[in-house]
Amino acid sequence: MAILHEPQVELIAWTGFAKPEGYPWTTDSERDGERLIEFAGRMCYQSWDNPSGRTNREYIQNLLKQGHLSVLEHAQASFAISGISRSCSHELVRHRHFSFSQLSQRYVAEDEANFVEPSVIASDPRTHAIFVEAVEAARQAYIRLNELLEEKFSHIPSRVERRKLARQAARAVLPNATETKLVMTGNLRAWRHFLRLRASRHAEAEIRKVALLIYQKLLELAPAVFSDFQVTCGADGVTELITPYTAD
Amino acid sequence: MAILHEPQVELIAWTGFAKPEGYPWTTDSERDGERLIEFAGRMCYQSWDNPSGRTNREYIQNLLKQGHLSVLEHAQASFAISGISRSCSHELVRHRHFSFSQLSQRYVAEDEANFVEPSVIASDPRTHAIFVEAVEAARQAYIRLNELLEEKFSHIPSRVERRKLARQAARAVLPNATETKLVMTGNLRAWRHFLRLRASRHAEAEIRKVALLIYQKLLELAPAVFSDFQVTCGADGVTELITPYTAD
Amino acid sequence: MAILHEPQVELIAWTGFAKPEGYPWTTDSERDGERLIEFAGRMCYQSWDNPSGRTNREYIQNLLKQGHLSVLEHAQASFAISGISRSCSHELVRHRHFSFSQLSQRYVAEDEANFVEPSVIASDPRTHAIFVEAVEAARQAYIRLNELLEEKFSHIPSRVERRKLARQAARAVLPNATETKLVMTGNLRAWRHFLRLRASRHAEAEIRKVALLIYQKLLELAPAVFSDFQVTCGADGVTELITPYTAD
Amino acid sequence: MAILHEPQVELIAWTGFAKPEGYPWTTDSERDGERLIEFAGRMCYQSWDNPSGRTNREYIQNLLKQGHLSVLEHAQASFAISGISRSCSHELVRHRHFSFSQLSQRYVAEDEANFVEPSVIASDPRTHAIFVEAVEAARQAYIRLNELLEEKFSHIPSRVERRKLARQAARAVLPNATETKLVMTGNLRAWRHFLRLRASRHAEAEIRKVALLIYQKLLELAPAVFSDFQVTCGADGVTELITPYTAD
Numbered sequence: 001m002a003i004l005h006e007p008q009v010e011l012i013a014w015t016g017f018a019k020p021e022g023y024p025w026t027t028d029s030e031r032d033g034e035r036l037i038e039f040a041g042r043m044c045y046q047s048w049d050n051p052s053g054r055t056n057r058e059y060i061q062n063l064l065k066q067g068h069l070s071v072l073e074h075a076q077a078s079f080a081i082s083g084i085s086r087s088c089s090h091e092l093v094r095h096r097h098f099s100f101s102q103l104s105q106r107y108v109a110e111d112e113a114n115f116v117e118p119s120v121i122a123s124d125p126r127t128h129a130i131f132v133e134a135v136e137a138a139r140q141a142y143i144r145l146n147e148l149l150e151e152k153f154s155h156i157p158s159r160v161e162r163r164k165l166a167r168q169a170a171r172a173v174l175p176n177a178t179e180t181k182l183v184m185t186g187n188l189r190a191w192r193h194f195l196r197l198r199a200s201r202h203a204e205a206e207i208r209k210v211a212l213l214i215y216q217k218l219l220e221l222a223p224a225v226f227s228d229f230q231v232t233c234g235a236d237g238v239t240e241l242i243t244p245y246t247a248d
Numbered sequence: 249m250a251i252l253h254e255p256q257v258e259l260i261a262w263t264g265f266a267k268p269e270g271y272p273w274t275t276d277s278e279r280d281g282e283r284l285i286e287f288a289g290r291m292c293y294q295s296w297d298n299p300s301g302r303t304n305r306e307y308i309q310n311l312l313k314q315g316h317l318s319v320l321e322h323a324q325a326s327f328a329i330s331g332i333s334r335s336c337s338h339e340l341v342r343h344r345h346f347s348f349s350q351l352s353q354r355y356v357a358e359d360e361a362n363f364v365e366p367s368v369i370a371s372d373p374r375t376h377a378i379f380v381e382a383v384e385a386a387r388q389a390y391i392r393l394n395e396l397l398e399e400k401f402s403h404i405p406s407r408v409e410r411r412k413l414a415r416q417a418a419r420a421v422l423p424n425a426t427e428t429k430l431v432m433t434g435n436l437r438a439w440r441h442f443l444r445l446r447a448s449r450h451a452e453a454e455i456r457k458v459a460l461l462i463y464q465k466l467l468e469l470a471p472a473v474f475s476d477f478q479v480t481c482g483a484d485g486v487t488e489l490i491t492p493y494t495a496d
Numbered sequence: 497m498a499i500l501h502e503p504q505v506e507l508i509a510w511t512g513f514a515k516p517e518g519y520p521w522t523t524d525s526e527r528d529g530e531r532l533i534e535f536a537g538r539m540c541y542q543s544w545d546n547p548s549g550r551t552n553r554e555y556i557q558n559l560l561k562q563g564h565l566s567v568l569e570h571a572q573a574s575f576a577i578s579g580i581s582r583s584c585s586h587e588l589v590r591h592r593h594f595s596f597s598q599l600s601q602r603y604v605a606e607d608e609a610n611f612v613e614p615s616v617i618a619s620d621p622r623t624h625a626i627f628v629e630a631v632e633a634a635r636q637a638y639i640r641l642n643e644l645l646e647e648k649f650s651h652i653p654s655r656v657e658r659r660k661l662a663r664q665a666a667r668a669v670l671p672n673a674t675e676t677k678l679v680m681t682g683n684l685r686a687w688r689h690f691l692r693l694r695a696s697r698h699a700e701a702e703i704r705k706v707a708l709l710i711y712q713k714l715l716e717l718a719p720a721v722f723s724d725f726q727v728t729c730g731a732d733g734v735t736e737l738i739t740p741y742t743a744d
Numbered sequence: 745m746a747i748l749h750e751p752q753v754e755l756i757a758w759t760g761f762a763k764p765e766g767y768p769w770t771t772d773s774e775r776d777g778e779r780l781i782e783f784a785g786r787m788c789y790q791s792w793d794n795p796s797g798r799t800n801r802e803y804i805q806n807l808l809k810q811g812h813l814s815v816l817e818h819a820q821a822s823f824a825i826s827g828i829s830r831s832c833s834h835e836l837v838r839h840r841h842f843s844f845s846q847l848s849q850r851y852v853a854e855d856e857a858n859f860v861e862p863s864v865i866a867s868d869p870r871t872h873a874i875f876v877e878a879v880e881a882a883r884q885a886y887i888r889l890n891e892l893l894e895e896k897f898s899h900i901p902s903r904v905e906r907r908k909l910a911r912q913a914a915r916a917v918l919p920n921a922t923e924t925k926l927v928m929t930g931n932l933r934a935w936r937h938f939l940r941l942r943a944s945r946h947a948e949a950e951i952r953k954v955a956l957l958i959y960q961k962l963l964e965l966a967p968a969v970f971s972d973f974q975v976t977c978g979a980d981g982v983t984e985l986i987t988p989y990t991a992d
Contacts, residue, residue, distance in 0.1 A: 010764040010765075011762075012761060012762055012763070012764050012780070012783070013759050013760060013761045013762070013776070013780050013818065013819075014759070014760055015757050015758070015759060015760070015820065015822075016757060016758055016759070016760040016776075017756060017757045017822075018755075018756055018757070019756070020754040020756050020824050021754075023824075032757070032760075036756070036757050036822065039756070039824075039927070040845035040927040041845065043824070043845050043846070043847060043925060043926060043927050044845050044846060044847060044848050044851070045847075045848060045851050045852060046847060046852050046925075070843065070844075070845065071845055073843035073929065074757065074822055074843055074845065074927060074929045075757075076759065076820055078759075078761075078780065078818055080764050080767075080783075080787070085420065086338065086424070087353070087419060087420065089338070090334070090337070090338050090341070093338070093341055093342055094341055094348070096344035096345075097344075099814065099817035099818055099931065100342070100814075101784035101785065101787050101788050101814065101815055101818065102787070102788060103787060103788060103789075103790060104788050104789065105335070105424075106452060107788070107789050108789060108790050116420070117420070118416075118417040118420050120397060120400065120413070120417045121393065121397070121417050121418075121420065124396065124400065126396055127393055127396050127397065127400075130389050130392055130393055130396075130421075131389075131393065131420065131421060133389070134385065134386060134389035134421040135421065137382065137385055137386075138382060138385075138386060138421075138423060141378050141379075141381070141382035144378055145369065145375055145378055145379070148372065148374055148375050148378075149368060149369070149375065152368065152372065152375075165368070168366075168452050168453065169366040169368045169369050169453070170369075171335060171424055172333065172335065172364070172365070172366050172369065172379065172423060172424050172425040173378075173379060173382040173383065173386075173423050173424070173425060174423060174424050175386060175420060175421050175422060175423055175424075176334070176353075176419055176420050176421070176422050176423075176424075177420040177421060181787060181790075182787060183783070183784040183787050183818060185817065185818045185931075187843065187929075204354060204416050205416065205417070246742035246743070247742070247744075248743075248744055258516040258517075259514075260513060260514055260515070260516050260532070260535070261511050261512060261513045261514070261528070261532050261570065261571075262511070262512055263509050263510070263511060263512070263572065263574075264509060264510055264511070264512040264528075265508060265509045265574075266507075266508055266509070267508070268506040268508050268576050269506075271576075280509070280512075284508070284509050284574065287508070287576075287679070288597035288679040289597065291576070291597050291598070291599060291677060291678060291679050292597050292598060292599060292600050292603070293600065293603050293604060294599060294604045294677075318595065318596075318597065319597055321595035321681065322509065322574055322595055322597065322679060322681045323509075324511065324572055326511075326513075326532065326570055328516050328519075328535075328539070347566065347569035347570055347683065348566070349536035349537065349539050349540050349566065349567055349570065350539070350540060351539060351540060351541075351542060352540050352541060355540070355541050356541060356542050429539060429542075430539060431535070431536040431539050431570060433569065433570045433683075435595065435681075494990035494991070495990070495992075496991075496992055581916065582834065582920070583849070583915060583916065585834070586830065586833070586834050586837070589834070589837055589838055590837055590844070592840035592841075593840075596838070601831070601920075602948060612916070613916070614912075614913040614916050616893060616896065616909070616913045617889065617893070617913050617914075617916065620892065620896065622892055623889055623892050623893065623896075626885050626888055626889055626892075626917075627885075627889065627916065627917060629885070630881065630882060630885035630917040631917065633878065633881055633882075634878060634881075634882060634917075634919060637874050637875075637877070637878035640874055641865065641871055641874055641875065644868065644870055644871050644874075645864060645865070645871065648864065648868065648871075661864070664862075664948050664949065665862040665864045665865050665949070666865075667831060667920055668829065668831065668860070668861070668862050668865065668875065668919060668920050668921040669874075669875060669878040669879065669882075669919050669920070669921060670919060670920050671882060671916060671917050671918060671919055671920075672830070672849075672915055672916050672917070672918050672919075672920075673916040673917060700850060700912050701912065701913070
């Protein structure tokens with residue numbers, strides 16, 4: 001058991017692109033996702049030549065400006081996310097344009113689970129003490145419930161089934177703070193929408209941390225697609241992303 | 249604070265239908281959703297006359313048999329669901345073809361929260377005692393954290409904002425068992441898919457209860473659309489829905 | 497065969513609502529969709545009492561202002577649409593948050609098909625003459641192809657199958673202008689998005705007509721939900737909808 | 745202008761994967777999509793060790809057998825498709841889990857458009873002659889309408905706008921057979937669903953050709969994910985895909 005304070009976000013998958021034969025087009029970007037986006041956009045208008053010499057970055061910035069965002073859907077990014085709480089993942093999985101594979105509390109034992117402590121609780125010894133005591137008590141209750149339930153289900157031949165029945169009930173006492181891990185995949189249009197909502201000052205503090213970390217990775221992956229976002233820090237210390245564009 | 253054992257499911261909204269002028273068609277069903285489904289199906293083939301005298305029920309059963317399920321999407325049903333745990337809602341909101349409005353732990357105080365006890369825990373005095381003690385301890389920790397955090401944020405002028413900042417952090421110690429409430433809306437195709445997955449014996453016990461209750465309401469609302477499902481009870485006491493049809 | 501100039505749009509289905517027991521809430525709207533939306537919104541905050549005496553309309557207008565649009569997803573509306581071209585339906589079915597049941601050219605004979613003439617073509621006798629001649633020639637080619645193909649497939653015992661094989665090939669010569677009919681269902685959030693895109697001056701002329709007709713029906717159905725849209729007519733005679741809100 | 749008989753399908757984008765640090769797992773596949781799928785599946789159960797020495801192929805085949813298909817959503821594939829008709833694309837874009845960027849008849853001139861002739865029409869000189877005459881007549885009508893409409897809109901200063909207004913009306917006479925081109929992106933679960941429906945003998949002949957070509961490319965890209973599909977040819981000469989698995 002450990003008390004965690006920062007989410008871990010790793011970019012683990014993204015779109016590779018191979019320009020097909022027969023399209024009289026070249027571009028200046030070396031990033032596959034951005035090249036695919038320009039290719040798909042030019043498919044709509046068959047504008048394979050580029051007389052004005054527009055760069056890939058200019059092309060994509062024009063898409064953002066025009067709100068022609070469906071073209072961004074062709075490129076995707078996947079993240080492995082850990083060090084987040086179950087209340088954070090409950091918010092994450094509300095985003096219906098994404099795909100998720102998440103640690104299952106029905107199948108995985110949480111005897112040694114970690115717990116994610118909100119910063120505002122960690123920063124005060126009084127609240128920190130309450131938090132640590134509460135999550136440790138919950139963990140002990142979970143372990144004890146799990147033992148008694150496995151005993152109760154000892155007549156079930158399958159060990160996997162027996163454990164599942166015990167764990168899915170015992171987890172009832174685990175707190176929102178329990179760490180979870182997941183893979184989250186979405187296209188770049190969906191990620192833009194996610195950042196607008198979840199890296200905003202109106203978002204909950206933990207998911208905003210996650211969104212800001214994801215933004216850093218996405219900005220490296222496809223700088224033109226996220227070039228309109230600006231990191232700003234308010235007088236109250238809240239860091240958020242803002243953009244002049246409102247379309248999703 | 250109460251300990252809850254059964255979910256509450258109420259059908260609160262469903263589709264009304266008014267046959268438009270100019271379509272030479274009548275049907276024998278008096279249920280709006282089923283009439284709309286037949287109307288939409290007949291639109292595809294312009295089969296407004298019905299020479300073989302097929303009933304609405306036969307028409308819909310044929311759709312199920314053919315796997316022509318997109319027609320079922322025109323009719324919807326909404327449920328108000330309460331008495332379920334946050335671990336159950338975490339599974340519910342994974343269904344991306346539905347719409348949800350759920351009690352927010354960021355905005356709503358949980359000082360008097362109820363807790364949902366799994367049946368297998370309730371049925372043994374030893375596990376029941378551990379459960380009750382654990383959730384009550386969590387509730388007390390939540391109340392104390394909330395007080396200290398509201399104090400910490402006392403410089404913030406907006407009471408709504410101050411409370412939100414306290415509650416969204418304090419909820420970290422609330423258990424999975426904490427009761428939540430929500431409105432869940434979906435079309436009848438999506439509900440069929442939901443029932444196939446969540447009223448199955450492979451589903452977790454609490455969500456299976458919810459799914460079986462929803463099934464009862466849907467069967468009243470649109471009996472032809474759910475007529476293939478059979479309630480069965482296994483030797484191990486597990487009640488589930490089964491259907492001969494496999495398409496979603 | 498007829499030449500059509502105006503789409504037909506009929507509201508055929510919408511959401512009915514029955515307030516469940518046990519929620520200490522009343523509202524002043526008599527429209528079911530709007531009552532459901534307020535109910536779902538209040539579920540999130542458990543704000544069942546209404547000390548400030550906010551009307552349902554004010555409640556919904558605040559949702560629009562805050563961009564809290566997921567609540568609008570619980571109420572839906574279905575339209576029967578006819579008198580539109582296949583190029584228009586090709587644009588309609590790109591909207592992925594809707595459900596569609598459309599006349600199938602594989603199954604339905606188009607010998608007596610109608611054709612939708614664009615206004616700008618109809619308004620000039622020269623273009624009108626070209627259009628009428630072209631669609632009539634296409635129809636004759638379709639009829640002749642269909643006959644020859646049915647002959648070719650005369651060895652196939654099933655009349656339905658034989659006809660399908662002939663029609664799905666013969667339709668290759670039918671023009672974009674060929675009339676189609678469909679049922680289109682979506683929730684009110686999706687319809688707002690649709691109106692923003694398709695009732696805009698940037699939309700194609702025919703789909704803009706459809707969107708403006710749908711808007712009129714939606715405004716009657718749920719006036720508060722669409723109260724921010726304004727019909728405006730430009731100096732160039734283009735009628736469009738505009739709204740101060742940008743979120744979808 | 746050319747008469748086309750075969751669709752062109754090229755795989756242009758797919759998912760690359762980089763295993764993150766800190767997960768004690770290796771696998772035997774060298775295909776990124778398949779490695780990502782196994783990684784995401786193991787995230788759910790934290791089954792990073794592999795005591796039974798299951799291969800990646802065995803792991804994925806077990807997912808298919810269990811119907812645990814959400815894990816397949818993390819890997820995607822994009823195709824550039826050309827040589828297909830507008831009636832085929834009208835069917836393609838009905839698949840709502842995909843992203844599309846399609847040649848716009850509002851913006852692109854179709855003076856030199858190609859036309860896709862159904863095989864059953866091409867195989868008989870009588871039907872072939874009718875087809876060729878019909879599409880050439882439609883093309884000539886389009887060219888003439890376009891000229892007259894550009895004249896009509898000659899007062900509009902923007903050349904792009906003027907052309908758009910002419911083309912979006914003139915296309916009304918273009919036939920279903922008119923060639924279109926598009927980029928289509930989806931995840932591997934969506935592609936499996938697409939193949940089940942569109943490579944089936946019940947599918948329309950042209951889209952079945954497209955689906956079978958896509959299948960060949962997907963089988964190369966991720967053989968384990970599509971290993972259950974079998975190409976079969978019926979006594980009537982219809983080639984289709986079949987699979988023992990029914991879940992989507």
